[in-house]
Amino acid sequence: MAVGKEIRTKINSVKNTQKITRAMEMVAASKLRKTQDRMNAAKPYAESIRRVIGHLSQAGPDFHNAYLETREIRRVGYLVVTTDRGLCGSLNVNLFRALLNDISRWREQGIEADLCILGAKGLAFFRRLNTNIVSAATHLGDVPKVADLVGPIATMTGAYREGKIDRLFLAYNDFVNTMTQRPTISTLVPVEPVDAEDLQDHWDYIYEPDAAELLHNVLERYLEAQVYRGAVENVACEMASKMVAMKAATDNAGKFIDQLQLAYNKARQAAITQEISEIVGGAAAV
Amino acid sequence: MATIHVEIVSAEGAIYAGEAEMLFAPGVLGEIGIAPRHAPLLTYLKPGEVRVQPPGEEERFFFVTGGVLEVQPRLVTVLADSAARAEDLDEAAALAARERAREALEGGSGEIDLEQAQRELVEAEARYRAAEKLKGRR
Numbered sequence: 001m002a003v004g005k006e007i008r009t010k011i012n013s014v015k016n017t018q019k020i021t022r023a024m025e026m027v028a029a030s031k032l033r034k035t036q037d038r039m040n041a042a043k044p045y046a047e048s049i050r051r052v053i054g055h056l057s058q059a060g061p062d063f064h065n066a067y068l069e070t071r072e073i074r075r076v077g078y079l080v081v082t083t084d085r086g087l088c089g090s091l092n093v094n095l096f097r098a099l100l101n102d103i104s105r106w107r108e109q110g111i112e113a114d115l116c117i118l119g120a121k122g123l124a125f126f127r128r129l130n131t132n133i134v135s136a137a138t139h140l141g142d143v144p145k146v147a148d149l150v151g152p153i154a155t156m157t158g159a160y161r162e163g164k165i166d167r168l169f170l171a172y173n174d175f176v177n178t179m180t181q182r183p184t185i186s187t188l189v190p191v192e193p194v195d196a197e198d199l200q201d202h203w204d205y206i207y208e209p210d211a212a213e214l215l216h217n218v219l220e221r222y223l224e225a226q227v228y229r230g231a232v233e234n235v236a237c238e239m240a241s242k243m244v245a246m247k248a249a250t251d252n253a254g255k256f257i258d259q260l261q262l263a264y265n266k267a268r269q270a271a272i273t274q275e276i277s278e279i280v281g282g283a284a285a286v
Numbered sequence: 287m288a289t290i291h292v293e294i295v296s297a298e299g300a301i302y303a304g305e306a307e308m309l310f311a312p313g314v315l316g317e318i319g320i321a322p323r324h325a326p327l328l329t330y331l332k333p334g335e336v337r338v339q340p341p342g343e344e345e346r347f348f349f350v351t352g353g354v355l356e357v358q359p360r361l362v363t364v365l366a367d368s369a370a371r372a373e374d375l376d377e378a379a380a381l382a383a384r385e386r387a388r389e390a391l392e393g394g395s396g397e398i399d400l401e402q403a404q405r406e407l408v409e410a411e412a413r414y415r416a417a418e419k420l421k422g423r424r
Contacts, residue, residue, distance in 0.1 A: 041299035042298065042299065045295045045296060046297075048356065048363050052328065052354065056328070116387075123387075123390050135380070135383035135384045136383060136386045136387035136390060137383050145298070146296075146297050146298060146367075150379050151379025151382055152379075152380075152383040154377070154380040154383075158380065204326065205326045205327055205328040206326065206327045206328070207328050208314065208328070209315060211328075214329070214330060217354065218330075218354055221353075221354065221365065221367070
């Protein structure tokens with residue numbers, strides 16, 4: 001019986017799509033777990049380095065390090081962390097919206113913004129707009145490496161030291177939990193001084209070679225650690241967002257299949273009824 | 287014999303944690319050895335070898351490309367760099383990042399064009415399907 005062949009084909013094609021989205025959901029879930037482990041692995045380093053900065057700034061409050069000085073703002077810089085791939089819901093779009101709002105607020109005050117973009121999606125988006133992209137890095141992968149981040153960071157911190165920009169922001173998605181990712185724009189430089197009161201230990205170090213030079217070294221590492229954390233957190237957000245988006249897609253495909261199945265059953269039933277009535281009609285006519 | 291707790295961490299994760307009788311590190315002013323009850327010290331490291339001597343075990347070696355060494359009364363932390371860093375290397379990486387942005391802006395980079403092409407293809411397909419559907423209804 002050749003009833004509803006189109007419907008059956010359609011059902012099969014939707015089922016195939018559903019298989020793909022379900023697989024993507026599961027892949028994202030497993031990657032999310034691994035990325036969360038990576039987020040936790042980065043914590044001890046960041047905490048140690050923050051404590052060291054606290055000690056260093058306590059050791060010499062009159063150090064003039066460019067990274068710690070607040071200057072009058074004439075131009076700002078953004079390090080924007082985005083994903084490389086799509087199919088992750090509104091994750092990137094939300095971040096772009098927040099960022100564009102921020103940039104236009106600066107523009108109203110006559111302050112221009114320089115951008116450094118990490119991730120292919122961000123680059124594809126901002127190159128179409130009238131923005132000043134200074135540097136970029138794409139295809140960092142699901143396991144970001146500090147080595148890949150050093151270059152883009154150096155362009156922005158270099159610009160800061162040379163006085164081309166007076167404030168550097170980091171724009172990324174903050175991983176709150178699997179359901180919530182918050183677009184976040186935080187100040188990277190000038191580095192907020194660590195409150196010496198928070199340090200519980202009251203000894204001072206021997207500094208080799210001297211505290212000022214050490215401070216500069218440590219601050220650079222601190223900035224890199226911050227950007228790295230942003231990058232890892234953004235990957236976690238990407239995976240969480242992808243998981244949710246793919247789950248929704250799988251559910252929708254399921255609903256769609258149910259509807260199609262119903263339509264198919266109806267068509268089949270109609271065909272059978274028609275056939276019976278034809279036979280009955282034919283028999284009665286004899 | 288007294289021991290000191292040693293932690294070697296990098297931005298990408300913890301590398302080593304454990305008790306040690308002695309630790310050697312390539313300090314920027316020369317090789318330094320840290321024994322238990324060493325005075326608090328802060329210095330940065332040259333590329334080289336960090337050696338840890340756990341009690342009653344064989345010495346462990348770690349290669350670092352640089353980093354920061356922090357000695358507290360009961361704890362030694364090595365903040366190892368996860369990337370080789372040198373002024374000229376940083377410079378080169380910075381240049382490469384700048385170059386990528388320029389290429390992308392000039393519409394050169396193949397990857398981005400591929401992505402755009404894919405997007406256009408999907409759109410064209412959707413249009414085609416919609417057109418087919420409309421034709422079928424008429």
